[in-house]
Amino acid sequence: MANRAFEVARLPGFRTIALTGFVLLYLPIITLVVYSFNAGQSVAVWEGFSLDWYAKAWQNEAVKGATYRSLIIAAAASGIATTVATMAALGTTRRKAFKGQTVIYVMINQPLMVPEIVTAVALLIFFASIKVLTGYTGLWYLIIAHAAFCVPFAYLPIRARLEGMDLTLETAAGDLYASHWQTFRYVTLPLMLPGIIAGAMLAFVISLDDVVITEFVKSGGQDTLPTYMLGQMRRAITPEVNAISTVLLALTVVLLTAFFLLTRKNEK
Template sequence: MASRPFSVTDLPGFATIAIVAFVALYVPILTLVAYSFNGATSVAVWGGFSLQWYVAAWDNTVVQAAAMRSLGIAACASVLATTVATMAALGTTRTAPFRGQTAIYVAINQPLMVPEIVTAVALLIFFAAIKVATGYTGLAYLVLAHTAFCIPFAYLPIRARLEGMDLSLETAAADLYASRWRTFRHVTLPLLAPGIAAGAMLAFVISLDDVVITEFVKSAGQDTLPTYMLGQMRRAITPETNAISTALLALTVLLLTAFFILTRKRD
């Protein structure tokens, strides 16, 4: 009889460990979602089903301002990060191998390996010097900081898409005397669009959820939604915070689902 191929799922206790891991990951999140509909003012005592905290969060002008600021920063950062990541991906995949190519790839993805607090402190020092020299303290610093942090997240799906694309269509366009720009515009870019969209959505989610870098770089009065929630938790936790967290969770799940659909392999 032929030997059965090895599968990690056949190891003793695999199912138990998997169940424990899923419980540890998702039960706290499900609890948060459930208590966002709590009618009581306490986050620990159930007071019946109610949507009052969603209404309170929707009517809170501070929450509205923080949410619009978060969405604006995330949108700008995702566009800039995706643009830079697309150029970097083209430069590292659509060229002949050259000396230092691996080093460039490592440098682009280095922020993924470095602890976020290190990146935050470095950006704080860098932008603090610029603030002192220019006197400008606007939101551009947050946009640039989020862009720098999101570039590798956008780069990975775009590079993966490029590496999986067939070069024959681009070669055929070149054989038909199409310029490099026309080849890119009419052949490469349409084929690359799902990867670009996936990278943009991933960068948007990372920027929208960021706390550490935002907390270090922002100036007074520039709270985003995550930093506003962090400030509220330091004072008094109410189910309104749970409602805001659930709304952010729903938006993140929606974007990540779209990211999965765009990046999955098709037969």
């Protein structure tokens, strides 16, 4: 018999372990979604199907304010993070290897390697001193904090896209007397645009879902949707929190699905 190629799926118990992992991962999420349609106030006893909690969440001014604030912060932070990540990716890929390149990669990806609580405490100390000096307590602290944390998430797909691009295309544009700006505008940017969009979507999702950094940096009255939900759960859990979580989950799934399809299309 010819030797068959090794496949991890053929190992004894692999399917059982994989199925158990999926159940443990997704069963709580499915339970949350199901009980968001519960007619009663209990989050553990099913009392019939209803959309009342979605209606109450829609009419809740605090939820609307937190949602609006979350979208503003996520949009601004992802825009800043994507811009910085794009410049960093261009500077580290569209040139020959240079001394200290690995150190730069480590510095850019530092928020991914350091526990988020450490980053949150550092940002708290940094922004607290600025607040004392300036007296300003607006949303820009949260926007900058989220942007700093989201840079590596935007950087990774942009860098991957640039590393898959052939440098000869830009060289050919230069041979045809295109300026550096024209080469970037008409050759580099259109080719790297899918990576930029993917990075922006990923940064938006990370910012929208962030709790730890937001809790440490925000001032009074600056609750985002995740921190508002956390505060509600400390008081009393109702299906309204489940409804908000389901909507937030749906938005995240849509954005991540778009990110997956976009990057998968580019790989073909």
